[in-house]
Amino acid sequence: MVALVLLLVALVGCGGPSAADRATADVQRLLDRRAAAVLDRDERAYERTGAGGDFARLRAVPLADWSYRVTGLHRTGDTATADAELRYRVAGHDRAPVTAGRTLRLSRDAAGRWSVDADRPARKSVQQLWDQGAVQVVRGAHSLVLGVGQSGRSLRDFADLADRAVPAVSDAWGTDWSRRVVVLVPKSLEAMAGLLGSPASSYRGIAAVTTGETGAPHRAAADRIIVNPDAFALLGGLGEQVVVTHETTHVATRAATTAATPLWLSEGYADWVGYRAAGRTPAEAAPELSRAVGTGRIPAALPDDEDFGFTGDASRLARAYESGWTACRLIADRWGESRLREFYRAVGEHRERAGAVEEAMREVLGTTPEAFTAEWREYLRTQLG
Secondary structure (H helix, E strand, O other): OHHHHHHHHHHHHOOOOOHHHHHHHHHHHHHHHHHHHHHHOOHHHHHOOEOOHHHHHHOOOOEEEEEEEEEEEEEEOOEEEEEEEEEEEEOOOOOOOEEEEEEEEEEEOOOOOEEEEEEEEOOOOOOOHHHHOOOEEEEOOOEEEEEOOOOHHHHHHHHHHHHHHHHHHHHHHOOOOOOOEEEEEOOOHHHHHHHHOOOHHHOOOOOEEEEOOOOOOOOOOOOEEEEOHHHHOOOOHHHHHHHHHHHHHHHHHHHHOOOOOOHHHHHHHHHHHHHOOOOOOHHHHOHHHHHHHHOOOOOOOOOOHHHHOOOOOHHHHHHHHHHHHHHHHHHHHHHOHHHHHHHHHHHHOOOOOOOHHHHHHHHHHOOOHHHHHHHHHHHHHHHHO
16 A cells, blocks of 8 residues: 555656646747747748748847747747747857847647747837847948948948047047947937837937946946937037047946946046047037036036936036036046046946045045035136136
8 A cells, every 4th residue: 555655656746847838848949949040040940930020130130149048938728928038149249148028929830839920029128129120230340330220321420430439439548448339220219219218208319328237347248329310410520429439438438337436427538538539629518518607607516417317408418418528627637637547447446436536536636526626616717717
């Protein structure tokens, strides 16, 4: 009797995988084949895994890696919805994978084979550029430009801007960074917002932004410079170059930019590099702040992070950027460009905001925030008054 009970227990314990587990494993194998087809540029193999329309959108993108990991499967008979994590690397630029949440709709045929009917961004996940249309690619000497709904000439112009920006940034910051940038040019402001996962109103009037994790190690995935084509089209030649150089500076300084770095420093430094060789006078580069100083409204303090919010008050935002730029310009003029770099890095070496600027000013510049603010306000009077 004991032997019989042990046999029954063993039989129960040795049961095979559940139907749900088998379905998940089958879907994972399907997505593995789909990923291999993407990397092999094998359109027929891709189409054998299901809906093939996305392949043409992806065809031009230079990929080093592409893989899916199924994180959940919700099945109803012969249809299912899979939650998956997509990981990919752009060849020559990403040192680590970019991760994106995806939702895939699937169906099963009479023979029990699963296929993909649709592959879309997961809820609360941002779009990828190829979700918006066929991606065109232009390679520059220091850049990779990916665009949707843009002419080849327009994308070449962006590559030229980036190729001039990279050496300009290296000349100011140094060469201890990738010295390559990825530029995404969607077809509209609304498409840009889709890539960023925010309302279009948040970026109206903003020509470009840079994505990336502050304080990220060199092994992190490459930053993306994402262009707002609507606002960018309003810029002149100098403005275009300043914007792309500004955003490229964010790429270069990313590892040294941490939670301790105030926005007046990170944005001001990026503007300082952008205008460094532009030949603009302070009044030309800082028109809103110049108007304020000219009417006796000299800022009492450097801007807070909140002053850089995209709130719709364009004048306030412009004054915040111009204040950060003039503060960095003061440091470069008064203490030298190398001290400005050293100060930026010293602030970022702190783990938190409290005391970071104070200590860096004391150790690198030999001053205090109070004394520096007083000197900056006088600098505004002499440069902009």
